Amino acid sequence: MSSCSRALTPALAALGVAALLSLPREAHADENVTFSGGLSMSLSFGQKVAFGLGVDLRATALFEESWGSPASKGLGPFAQATLLNFEAGRFAIGVHGGSEIVRNYDDVVCTIDGELGWTYRSRYSDELPGQHGLHVGVVSTLFSPVGLDLFARAAIPLSSEPFVPEGTLGMGLRFLPPFGEQTRAIDGRPLRTAEGVVLPPAIALGPAAPRPARLDRATRAALAGAWLDSARAECGSIPAFLALARDLAAAGAPASLVGRALAALGDEVRHTARCAAIASSLAGWRLSPALLPPPAARDADRRAALVRMALEAWHDGCLGEGAAAARARRSLAGASDAGVRAALAEIARDEAQHAELGWRVLAYCLAEGGREVREAVGDAMTGPAPAPPGDLAEVDGEPRETQAFGQLPRAQADSAWDETWTAARRDGERLLTAA
Ligand SMILES: [Fe+2]
Numbered sequence: 001m002s003s004c005s006r007a008l009t010p011a012l013a014a015l016g017v018a019a020l021l022s023l024p025r026e027a028h029a030d031e032n033v034t035f036s037g038g039l040s041m042s043l044s045f046g047q048k049v050a051f052g053l054g055v056d057l058r059a060t061a062l063f064e065e066s067w068g069s070p071a072s073k074g075l076g077p078f079a080q081a082t083l084l085n086f087e088a089g090r091f092a093i094g095v096h097g098g099s100e101i102v103r104n105y106d107d108v109v110c111t112i113d114g115e116l117g118w119t120y121r122s123r124y125s126d127e128l129p130g131q132h133g134l135h136v137g138v139v140s141t142l143f144s145p146v147g148l149d150l151f152a153r154a155a156i157p158l159s160s161e162p163f164v165p166e167g168t169l170g171m172g173l174r175f176l177p178p179f180g181e182q183t184r185a186i187d188g189r190p191l192r193t194a195e196g197v198v199l200p201p202a203i204a205l206g207p208a209a210p211r212p213a214r215l216d217r218a219t220r221a222a223l224a225g226a227w228l229d230s231a232r233a234e235c236g237s238i239p240a241f242l243a244l245a246r247d248l249a250a251a252g253a254p255a256s257l258v259g260r261a262l263a264a265l266g267d268e269v270r271h272t273a274r275c276a277a278i279a280s281s282l283a284g285w286r287l288s289p290a291l292l293p294p295p296a297a298r299d300a301d302r303r304a305a306l307v308r309m310a311l312e313a314w315h316d317g318c319l320g321e322g323a324a325a326a327r328a329r330r331s332l333a334g335a336s337d338a339g340v341r342a343a344l345a346e347i348a349r350d351e352a353q354h355a356e357l358g359w360r361v362l363a364y365c366l367a368e369g370g371r372e373v374r375e376a377v378g379d380a381m382t383g384p385a386p387a388p389p390g391d392l393a394e395v396d397g398e399p400r401e402t403q404a405f406g407q408l409p410r411a412q413a414d415s416a417w418d419e420t421w422t423a424a425r426r427d428g429e430r431l432l433t434a435a
């Protein structure tokens with residue numbers, strides 16, 4: 001019995017770890033529903049001039065983002081309660097929907113949100129009894145995650161006299177942006193499927209000897225998690241390159257381009273193994289991401305394939321893999337662990353080549369795809385900068401140790417992204433002009 005339970009404990013622990021790790025997840029917008037709340041001051045006029053103090057709660061179901069549009073859109077219910085002149089209350093419930101209209105990297109700087117619903121004002125006096133009506137409104141939120149709300153609302157009476165609409169202007173504070181905070185991941189070449197970007201699951205295969213001994217528990221766990229995420233992202237690049245090679249071949253691309261996509265697939269296999277080995281040694285568990293199949297071919301025709309491949313080359317190759325190379329180079333400068341240094345040196349070299357392959361695929365699609373590709377790529381290049389990878393948030397832990405193990409401080413990761421974006425946009429515009 002005791003030997004049985006001795007054997008069972010690690011097995012159960014491994015199962016538990018595996019269960020925790022094994023759900024493939026969408027790498028961007030982990031949450032598809034987001035919540036937001038606001039406090040406001042307002043002035044109402046029409047029936048009676050009234051000073052209001054209000055609260056507002058809203059839930060929002062976020063829509064899938066589209067290419068070239070880094071803004072989130074969403075729709076959901078809202079509820080409001082406002083105290084008018086400390087003598088009456090106005091309540092509203094309904095549906096709100098809108099979008100981010102300006103985004104500066106991962107900070108939402110402006111959103112616009114419309115409201116439609118039902119409203120009820122409680123009784124002021126005998127002349128102004130309680131009245132229900134139609135609620136319409138528009139709110140713009142500036143800044144995030146604590147934002148400034150500016151709003152205009154109207155209540156159009158549906159019951160009893162007087163039929164005088166009430167208008168309200170106000171401002172307030174909003175906690176959490178209405179359309180969520182962005183965590184878009186562009187870490188190397190992501191695996192894009194019909195359902196969005198997918199991060200392969202990971203499994204724990206059994207205990208391993210943890211090393212090195214000097215790390216405290218929390219830092220070790222954070223580092224293991226970060227390297228496991230990298231292993232999963234690298235593993236997602238394998239089927240992504242397989243699909244790229246297949247789609248290039250189907251579009252009639254030169255054999256050299258198809259061959260380079262297959263060679264890159266081989267690089268991603270090595271990156272996956274290296275990152276998983278580092279994660280395993282830190283975790284004290286043999287951890288491995290699970291290989292997923294390539295997504296099914298889904299382009300309507302060759303033209304659609306060229307547009308999609310051009311946009312993916314830009315986002316995932318020129319930007320994503322370019323930034324991955326820039327981050328690896330910077331991480332290498334601060335890393336001291338031998339295994340980590342070897343992995344980072346290899347990743348920095350290979351990802352720079354993958355970015356270069358991205359540029360070649362882009363040039364091929366521009367040459368073959370004509371105006372449609374030029375316009376799509378032009379829109380992506382001249383639009384607002386995409387957010388830097390959100391899942392590369394700084395790893396918690398003692399900074400000297402996290403850097404020794406190849407994790408960059410957030411500011412450095414962001415500046416690597418900035419640098420990549422600026423250079424890629426300049427080179428991209430040149431390429432477009434030449435095309
Ligand atoms: Fe890679």
Ligand SMILES: [Fe+2]
Binds near residue numbers: 351
């Ligand atoms: Fe890559």
